[in-house]
Amino acid sequence: MDLLSVLWTTILPFLVILTIVVFVHEFGHFIVARWNGVKVDVFSIGFGRELFGWNDRHGTRWRVSLLPLGGYVKFFGDANEASAGSSDTARDLSAEERAVSFHHKRVGQRIAVVAAGPGFNFLFAIAIFAAVFMTVGQPTTAPILGGVQPGSAAAEAGLQPGDRIVAIDGRGIERFEDIQRLVPLNAGTPMQVEVLRDSDRLNFQVTPRITEMTDGFGNVHRTPILGVSVSSESMEMHRLGPVAAVGSAVGHTWGIVSSTMTALGQMVTGARGTDDLGGPVRIAQFSGQAAQSGVVNAIMFVALLSVALGLFNLFPVPMLDGGHLVFYVVEALRGRPLSERVQEYGFRIGFALVVCLMVFVTWNDIVRLIEG
Numbered sequence: 001m002d003l004l005s006v007l008w009t010t011i012l013p014f015l016v017i018l019t020i021v022v023f024v025h026e027f028g029h030f031i032v033a034r035w036n037g038v039k040v041d042v043f044s045i046g047f048g049r050e051l052f053g054w055n056d057r058h059g060t061r062w063r064v065s066l067l068p069l070g071g072y073v074k075f076f077g078d079a080n081e082a083s084a085g086s087s088d089t090a091r092d093l094s095a096e097e098r099a100v101s102f103h104h105k106r107v108g109q110r111i112a113v114v115a116a117g118p119g120f121n122f123l124f125a126i127a128i129f130a131a132v133f134m135t136v137g138q139p140t141t142a143p144i145l146g147g148v149q150p151g152s153a154a155a156e157a158g159l160q161p162g163d164r165i166v167a168i169d170g171r172g173i174e175r176f177e178d179i180q181r182l183v184p185l186n187a188g189t190p191m192q193v194e195v196l197r198d199s200d201r202l203n204f205q206v207t208p209r210i211t212e213m214t215d216g217f218g219n220v221h222r223t224p225i226l227g228v229s230v231s232s233e234s235m236e237m238h239r240l241g242p243v244a245a246v247g248s249a250v251g252h253t254w255g256i257v258s259s260t261m262t263a264l265g266q267m268v269t270g271a272r273g274t275d276d277l278g279g280p281v282r283i284a285q286f287s288g289q290a291a292q293s294g295v296v297n298a299i300m301f302v303a304l305l306s307v308a309l310g311l312f313n314l315f316p317v318p319m320l321d322g323g324h325l326v327f328y329v330v331e332a333l334r335g336r337p338l339s340e341r342v343q344e345y346g347f348r349i350g351f352a353l354v355v356c357l358m359v360f361v362t363w364n365d366i367v368r369l370i371e372g
Contacts, residue, residue, distance in 0.1 A: 009288045009291070009292060010284050010285065010287070010288035011284060011288075013284075013287040013288050013290070013291035013298070014283060014284035014287040014288065015068050016287075017287045017290075017291075017298070017301065017302050017305060018068065018069070018283070018287070018305070019045055019068065020302055020306075021121065021124075021302060021305050021306040021309050022045060022070055022071040022309070023045060023071070024120050024121055024124045024306060025071070025117045025118070025120060025121050025306075025309055025310070025313070026043060026044075026045070026071045026072065026073050026117065027120060028116035028117045028118075028119055028120025028121070029073045029113055029114070029116055029117045030043055030060075030073050031116070032112055032113050032116035033073070033075060033102065033113045033116075034058075036105060036109045036112065036113060037099065037100060037105070038075050038076065038100060038101070038102045038105060038109075038113065039058070039059065039075065039076035039100035039101070040058070040060045040073055040074070040075055040076070041059070041060065041061065041074045041075065041076055041078075042060070042061045042063065042072070042073065042074040043060055043061070043062050043063070043071075043073050044063045044064075044065050044071050044072050044073075044074075045063070045064050045065065045068070045071045046064055046065035046066060046067050046068040046069070046070070046071060047065055047066070047067040047069070047070060047071075047072070048065050048066040048067045049065060049066045050063045050064070050065050050066075051063075051064050051065060051066060052064055075101075075102035075113075076097070076100050076101050076102060077093075077097075077101035077102050077103045077104065078102060078103075107328050107331050107332045108332070110324075110328050111325060111328045111329070111332075114321050114324045114325055114328065115321070115325060117310075117313060117321050118309075118310035118311070118313045118314050118321055119310070120310075121306045121307065121309050121310030121313075122253060122306075122307060122310050124303070124306050125249075125253050125256075125303040125304070125306040125307045125310075126246065126249045126250055126253050127249075128249075128299060128300070128302060128303035128306075129245075129248070129249035129252050129253065129300075129303055130242075130245040130246045130248075130249035131245075132296065132299065132300060133239070133240045133244075133245040133248055133249060134239060134240055134241070134242060134245045135239070136237065136239075136296055137237030137238050137239045137240075138237070138238055138239075138240055138245075138248055139177065139235060139236075139237055140175055140177075140235070140236050140237070140238050141175055141176035141177060141230055141235045141236070142164070142175070142176065142230075143164055143165045143166070143173045143174070143175060143176045143178065143179055143230075144162065144163070144164045144165075144176075144230065145159060145160070145161050145162065145163045145164075145165070145228045145229070145230065146161060146229050146230045147161055147228065147229040147230075148160060148161055148227065148228055148229075149227035149228070149229070151227075152209070152225070152226065152227020152228070153206050153207055153208055153209050153225070153226055153227055154206055154226040154227045154228045155227060157193070157204045157205060157206040157207075158204050159193070159195065159204060159206070159226075159228065160197070162197070163195040163196070163197050163202075164195060164196040164197075165179060165193060165194070165195050166194050166195065166196050166201070167192075167193075167194040168182050168183075168191055168192070168193055168194075169182075169191055169192050170192070176230045179226075179228075181255060181259060183208055183224055183225065183226055184223050184224060184259075185259055185262045185263060185266070186208045186224040187224070187266050188207065188208060188209070188210050188224060189207065190205045190206070190207045191205070191206050191207070191208065192204075192205060193205070193206050206226060208224030208225055208226055209224065209225060209227070210222055210223070210224055211223065211224075211225050253307055256304065256307045257307065257311055260307075260308070260311060261311075283305065286301065287301065287305075317350045317353055317354065318343075318346035318347045318349060318350030318351075319347050319350035319351050319354055320350065320354070323346065323347075323350050327343060327346070
């Protein structure tokens with residue numbers, strides 16, 4: 001594949017999609033800050049040297065910067081782009097300046113401003129999912145087994161074609177998509193599967209097998225499978241009304257968050273490998289693949305990445321939004337903020353953790369590319 005093709009099919013879709021979700025995230029901080037009377041000095045898409053920009057009538061510098069892997073909003077009174085401490089201590093502020101300084105706002109207002117970034121990412125994803133469910137429709141497939149692969153985990157456990165799965169580990173199953181969501185989170189441990197066969201309810205213990213699978217884009221994944229399939233004729237696209245679409249969109253977003261947290265918990269405990277963790281290179285690959293597979297898939301990937309960005313920023317790591325929220329909650333409980341020294345060390349540790357994570361996931365990406 002030549003450089004021009006890579007640029008057009010992978011890098012450009014990645015930059016467009018990333019810019020959209022970053023803009024949504026930073027706009028959440030920006031608009032809630034403005035609602036709370038905070039002056040915003042800079043709204044930047046990207047980091048580093050400014051490529052171009054303009055000033056609005058409120059004095060905010062809107063800019064596009066050289067490194068397009070993120071963005072930031074710098075409030076009046078911030079010591080730096082990460083809002084890591086206040087620069088106000090170096091000089092006395094006038095009453096007018098204190099009124100618009102982020103660090104002079106009530107702790108509840110600061111919590112609202114910081115939480116708005118991830119919050120807007122989640123709301124944006126819900127809006128996208130709801131719009132797709134209302135226009136294109138939501139795929140719905142009855143959880144009835146159309147086939148059971150001979151010799152598979154499901155066959156050895158006793159599942160048969162025609163069985164309707166009604167619960168897995170106590171969780172109700174309404175659609176075949178619920179099975180496809182739950183099984184990949186299994187780390188090769190037994191699952192209690194309840195099925196309806198004719199008029200009888202039967203219980204089976206099934207242990208999914210970790211199997212190498214190649215997706216439609218040629219990517220190889222190690223994933224748990226039961227060895228069951230569903231008849232394609234049973235899949236339907238149901239267009240939902242506004243209320244039902246929003247409800248399903250909220251449930252779909254929560255399902256992504258819940259599945260992600262379960263998978264991360266398994267990685268921490270060692271029950272799952274870290275091969276699934278990916279960085280910018282993998283996101284760029286998926287962005288290009290989503291763009292090539294159609295407009296709807298590209299839009300759904302934007303929503304998925306928006307959820308991922310919102311969730312990542314809520315991790316309680318200093319430098320991320322979640323770290324700021326921890327500091328502000330502690331301040332609310334103590335009645336006074338943590339010392340500048342404690343916060344400074346916290347941000348240093350947080351920066352080191354984020355850098356280590358980026359190096360690790362990028363290494364994962366490189367290894368995956370080398371191994372094909």
